[in-house]
Amino acid sequence: MVRRVAILGGGTGGTVLANDLTDRLAAEIDAGDVEVTLINDDPDHVYKPVWLYVPFGQREPADGRRPLRELVDSRIDLAIDRVTEIDTDEKKLALRDAPGSLTYDYLVVATGSTLAPxxxxxxxxxxxxxxxxxxxxxxxxxxxxxxxxxxxxxxxxxxxxxxxxxxxxxxxxxxxxxxxxxxxxxxxxxxxxxxxxxxxxxxxxxxxxxxxxxxxxxxxxxxxxxxxxxxxxxxxxxxxxxxxxxxxxxxxHRGVDVVDEAGLGDRGWVDVDKRTLEAEAADGVYAIGDAATTGVPKAGSVAHYQAGVVARRIASEVRDRPATATYDGKTLCFIETGMDSASFVEFDYENPPSPAPASEKLHWSKLAYNESYWLTARGLL
Ligand SMILES: Cc1cc2nc3c(=O)[nH]c(=O)nc-3n(C[C@H](O)[C@H](O)[C@H](O)COP(=O)(O)OP(=O)(O)OC[C@H]3O[C@@H](n4cnc5c(N)ncnc54)[C@H](O)[C@@H]3O)c2cc1C
Structure with missing residues (x-):
């Protein structure tokens, strides 16, 4: 029986997860036992941290865009479409453009944040x-x-x-x-x-x-x-x-309406167990990144680490093994303290942040991370 994994949202969390999971389950996917579908409503992957530099004339929005197809493993079924309904009882998704519905055994909601000014x-x-x-x-x-x-x-x-x-x-x-x-x-x-x-x-x-x-x-x-x-x-x-x-x-900010309509949470944020990242209201559903209510910051680093946890959990479940990977709240963040200096924090559920002394080196580390982000999205870093 084919096991179907649907990943809803091709931003930081969804893209890292799709690549990580595909890497782990390459043999099963090649054998036709597992299918991974990534659904995103934009043909581009958008890296938002570059926007901080746009008002100062140091970056263009285009610097934060790459075609999603170029970032994901060719084994992944990429659907550029919008999910309009999640049916957690029947385990299926309705899409805006594609006819019929997409069934899943595992669903990961990685729909991010939207602005509500x-x-x-x-x-x-x-x-x-x-x-x-x-x-x-x-x-x-x-x-x-x-x-x-x-x-x-x-x-x-x-x-x-x-x-x-x-x-x-x-x-x-x-x-x-x-x-x-x-x-x-x-x-x-x-x-x-x-x-x-x-x-x-x-x-x-x-x-x-x-x-x-x-x-x-x-x-x-x-x-x-x-x-x-x-x-x-x-x-x-x-x-x-x-x-x-x-x-x-x-x-x-708010998440997306399909989350509330599916009974998964409020204001578009999915209620999850903060360690397993499983949705509280439905079986076979996870949420990661901004969409997941874990109490940690809505940050790309969080989405990245959570993606790794969910990839390991789903890979175990697909192989009928117990899923033991858990998220420890790990968050990492460079904080610009000027045009050429930055601090850095790393923390988790147990250990609070302690900002590092600001330095030019940390500023360049942040810029270097932004440049190498595209390797992170591909799952190479
Ligand atoms: C100015 C700025 C600076 C930032 N700086 C940093 C930083 O320095 N470090 C850091 O760690 N984080 C930073 N962040 C935060 C970071 O960008 C987000 O936390 C991160 O993108 C969250 O990843 P995600 O996968 O949860 O959501 P996103 O990356 O937002 O991806 C969600 C995706 O889901 C898609 N989607 C939503 N609904 C649907 C639907 N119904 N159907 C199909 N597709 C859908 C969206 O189009 C989008 O592609 C910054 C954000 C901003 C705005």
Missing amino acids: AEVPGLVEGAHDYYSESGALAFREELLSMTEGHLVLSVVGTPHMCPAAPLEFVFMADDWFRERGLREDVEITYTYPINRVHGNANIAEWARPLMDERDIDVETFFNAESVDPEAGTIASMEGTELDYDLLVGIPP
Whole structure:
């Protein structure tokens, strides 16, 4: 009997998983005993971390795109299509373009995050972002011509992708304006919804003195309620109002609707066991990466490590062996602290992060990682 594995989403998690699993099960796939199908609604694989550099004119969105077909093992059935329904009772998927349905024995949901700026009145009209290709390009137009005024970065929604990226942006902006002799004319403010500057206490404790040293103003307990683009103000639920000349918002995030419709979770995030990554609501279903609610950051490194765990689990199950691989919460992240320096953190469920001293070497390590990412996606690194 053929065992069918369907991987929904060809971003970081889905692509690494598809290649890893295919490598492990090459003999079974070649013998016709296993089929691996990867479904993605974009013919390209998109690597989002390059977007951080787009507003500063250092990268183009195209640098973060490669045809998915070039990144995946030729044994993988690649479907460029959109999954419109998941039926976990019948174990089948409905696709937007392909007729009929796709049955599976194992389903991995790796659908990532989407942006929901419309949830906050005025945010679409009043704020820029660098969390999308079009957003990063439009923001660049404004940032590169800014010579004075108030730049406000507001973390509007949590959880969001790459929790460090808002800190990275303000550190980079500070450095960037300093290098151009404009920093005295550009005020920078960072807002965060809770009583510190980052969700993780250790990272917040490390970042706050750096922000103070560099005159980055901070507003904590700032839950953005609305933006008034005409007046150039952003207001919080706590009653604070800030004037801005240029606003960059980290918009609310959500997953995809098919997850909720299938009863797998809420707001598009799949409820999973944080170690086995099995969906709580259905058999034979896993979730990885941003789509999985594990309590760790929504980060590419997380998606990568979780993909390895699920590949090992499914390979064992296909061979009728017990699945023993588990995810330990491993997260790895380089954090830019300027235009040419960065820190680094590595942590897991048991061990909290302890940011490394910032250095130029770590900055170049981050850039080198970004360049070599395409090997990671292929499963070669
Ligand atoms: C500005 C920025 C900087 C970042 N920097 C870093 C960093 O330095 N380090 C780091 O580790 N992480 C970083 N991240 C986060 C990282 O990009 C994400 O966490 C990672 O991409 C998550 O991988 P994923 O596989 O879960 O989802 P994604 O990579 O988003 O892939 C999901 C895929 O599923 C597809 N899909 C969704 N729904 C459907 C459907 N119904 N049918 C078919 N296909 C579907 C999507 O089109 C997409 O291709 C950054 C993110 C941003 C925005």
